[in-house]
Amino acid sequence: MKARLLVGEAVADLRSQRWRTVLLIGSLATCLILLFGVESRVVQTRASLDAAIDAPGARLIRITAYDTAVQVYPPQIDALRSLSVARAVFAITAPEGARSRATPALGDGTVRWYEGLIPPQTASPPCRSAMAGPPAAASVGLPDAVGDLRTEHGMVSLGGLWAIPRELGFLSATVLVRACEGAPPMKELVIVVDDPQHLEAATAAGVALFSATDASKLTVRSEQHALDQQRSLLRIVEADSRALQRWVALALTAIATLLLGSYVVQRRSEFGRRRAIGATSSWVACLVLVEALVSALVACALGVTVALVAQRMLMPGGFSWAFAAGAACMTLAASALGAVIPAFLAASADPIREVRVP
Amino acid sequence: MLLTTHGLGIGHTKGRPLLSDLDISVSQAEILALTGRSGSGKSTLLYTLGTLMRPLVGEVVIEGEPVTTWPQARQAAFRARRLGFVFQDALLDAGRSVIDSVTEASLYAGVSRGSVHQRALELLSKLEVTDLDRRRPGEVSGGQAQRIGVARALLMSPRLVLADEPTGNLDPQSGAVVLNVLREYADQSGSGVVIATHDPVVVGLCDRVVNLP
Numbered sequence: 374m375k376a377r378l379l380v381g382e383a384v385a386d387l388r389s390q391r392w393r394t395v396l397l398i399g400s401l402a403t404c405l406i407l408l409f410g411v412e413s414r415v416v417q418t419r420a421s422l423d424a425a426i427d428a429p430g431a432r433l434i435r436i437t438a439y440d441t442a443v444q445v446y447p448p449q450i451d452a453l454r455s456l457s458v459a460r461a462v463f464a465i466t467a468p469e470g471a472r473s474r475a476t477p478a479l480g481d482g483t484v485r486w487y488e489g490l491i492p493p494q495t496a497s498p499p500c501r502s503a504m505a506g507p508p509a510a511a512s513v514g515l516p517d518a519v520g521d522l523r524t525e526h527g528m529v530s531l532g533g534l535w536a537i538p539r540e541l542g543f544l545s546a547t548v549l550v551r552a553c554e555g556a557p558p559m560k561e562l563v564i565v566v567d568d569p570q571h572l573e574a575a576t577a578a579g580v581a582l583f584s585a586t587d588a589s590k591l592t593v594r595s596e597q598h599a600l601d602q603q604r605s606l607l608r609i610v611e612a613d614s615r616a617l618q619r620w621v622a623l624a625l626t627a628i629a630t631l632l633l634g635s636y637v638v639q640r641r642s643e644f645g646r647r648r649a650i651g652a653t654s655s656w657v658a659c660l661v662l663v664e665a666l667v668s669a670l671v672a673c674a675l676g677v678t679v680a681l682v683a684q685r686m687l688m689p690g691g692f693s694w695a696f697a698a699g700a701a702c703m704t705l706a707a708s709a710l711g712a713v714i715p716a717f718l719a720a721s722a723d724p725i726r727e728v729r730v731p
Numbered sequence: 732m733l734l735t736t737h738g739l740g741i742g743h744t745k746g747r748p749l750l751s752d753l754d755i756s757v758s759q760a761e762i763l764a765l766t767g768r769s770g771s772g773k774s775t776l777l778y779t780l781g782t783l784m785r786p787l788v789g790e791v792v793i794e795g796e797p798v799t800t801w802p803q804a805r806q807a808a809f810r811a812r813r814l815g816f817v818f819q820d821a822l823l824d825a826g827r828s829v830i831d832s833v834t835e836a837s838l839y840a841g842v843s844r845g846s847v848h849q850r851a852l853e854l855l856s857k858l859e860v861t862d863l864d865r866r867r868p869g870e871v872s873g874g875q876a877q878r879i880g881v882a883r884a885l886l887m888s889p890r891l892v893l894a895d896e897p898t899g900n901l902d903p904q905s906g907a908v909v910l911n912v913l914r915e916y917a918d919q920s921g922s923g924v925v926i927a928t929h930d931p932v933v934v935g936l937c938d939r940v941v942n943l944p
Contacts, residue, residue: 375841378843642822650883651811651812651814652838653807
């Protein structure tokens with residue numbers, strides 16, 4: 374009965390005046406869930422990559438363009454289709470012009486890995502509004518490729534830091550568009566085949582690719598460790614993501630402490646009055662804790678909804694309910710932890726001091 | 732006897748009591764007035780009787796129980812069930828409605844707000860502040876707020892009501908309403924009422940007066 378009264382009181386308090394707490398914790402929960410979503414995307418990508426590589430007859434071709442930006446011309450895609458390659462990994466070095474304040478790691482000459490699905494041939498009319506590629510692009514479903522590349526960039530690492538999904542989408546689109554609009558010429562096209570048995574087919578594909586690019590040199594070679602490199606990159610990205618989640622959780626706790634602490638200071642008179650007319654100090658402390666938890670619950674619902682919509686828009690297929698639940702639990706735990714000191718402060722409100730008229 | 736004190740010494744600093752050797756008593760259905768100049772310790776005595784402060788020496792016994800020696804949690808439970816406070820300022824919850832402020836007293840006694848809602852409305856009606864129950868404290872006058880504070884104090888039918896200047900913010904007519912309600916409550920329930928006041932009109936309506944030095 375007492376617990377029910379306590380929860381009812383906390384809900385009524387929040388309904389009356391504490392929506393700012395909910396909104397702030399909700400926005401932090403959204404960040405957390407989006408981060409979890411990114412990580413879940415990485416895990417999914419790795420799993421699908423592993424499955425693609427391990428499947429019988431599967432082939433992985435890595436196309437590396439050094440010292441320039443990749444131009445995913447339709448003939449390349451056609452060549453990959455002819456090899457029944459469903460997934461390709463692209464290494465991209467962005468041109469100097471791609472450097473910006475939002476993406477400072479770009480344009481530093483480092484090769485970055487992108488992964489893209491090779492879209493099946495479709496009968497849909499071509500659309501070239503996003504990219505100004507070579508004339509041959511007009512006859513192939515180029516936007517599909519671009520779209521797939523953009524949405525499959527779950528493992529892009531920016532100088533060891535995670536970029537949020539929106540940033541990833543923007544970044545990759547920018548790189549591709551820039552590459553087509555005035556990237557420096559490609560110096561060398563390298564095709565790396567993980568399985569030496571596919572070297573011959575890859576060479577044929579490489580010739581087709583070579584003719585579609587302005588590269589002056591073509592190299593086709595097999596490399597046994599390409600996949601391992603890819604996996605190690607994913608592991609680094611995962612670790613980065615987890616580290617950032619820990620920081621966000623810590624920040625959430627600190628913000629919850631400050632926010633609830635400031636509310637408690639504002640409400641000292643209320644807590645003093647409550648104690649004067651019969652509330653025990655533990656009841657007051659529990660009220661603050663329950664208010665924090667109820668806020669966090671509402672915030673989590675808000676956060677999941679916003680993150681769901683955001684991820685659907687920015688990273689299709691990237692939302693995982695399991696990861697969202699994990700983030701929600703972390704938000705709840707951080708809020709409860711952040712409420713401990715404020716609860717103690719509230720419980721120590723002196724009724725005499727608060728009810729006495731000076 | 733409803734309330735007795737034995738050799739009570741009260742104050743904020745040990746060794747410098749504001750009042751000492753106080754032996755006062757309140758019997759059933761009695762209204763006792765505490766009077767004295769400003770700073771004489773009326774409010775401090777009221778808070779001590781209400782277990783909000785511990786006495787420097789002596790003890791307070793309410794219905795045979797030495798309440799001042801109890802631990803804080805037990806004192807709080809006692810305040811919730813057996814005592815009613817009317818503060819000098821009404822101290823209503825600014826974020827909640829008037830009816831919420833009145834029914835708040837029930838929470839700490841483990842009673843839901845809903846089950847005392849009707850009684851709260853009756854008390855507000857007796858105190859002539861009907862139709863205000865959905866308003867916020869900022870939307871009522873100081874006098875109305877004070878009467879709402881009286882309703883909150885009486886909600887749980889306390890055995891002892893402790894009122895600190897309950898008519899201080901009221902015009903004579905409203906003050907008379909409050910005093911009548913307290914009188915009626917004491918007579919009907921047999922509860923005691925202790926009022927700290929400067930007002931000679933209030934003193935005139937009380938059964939007994941203790942003048943603090």
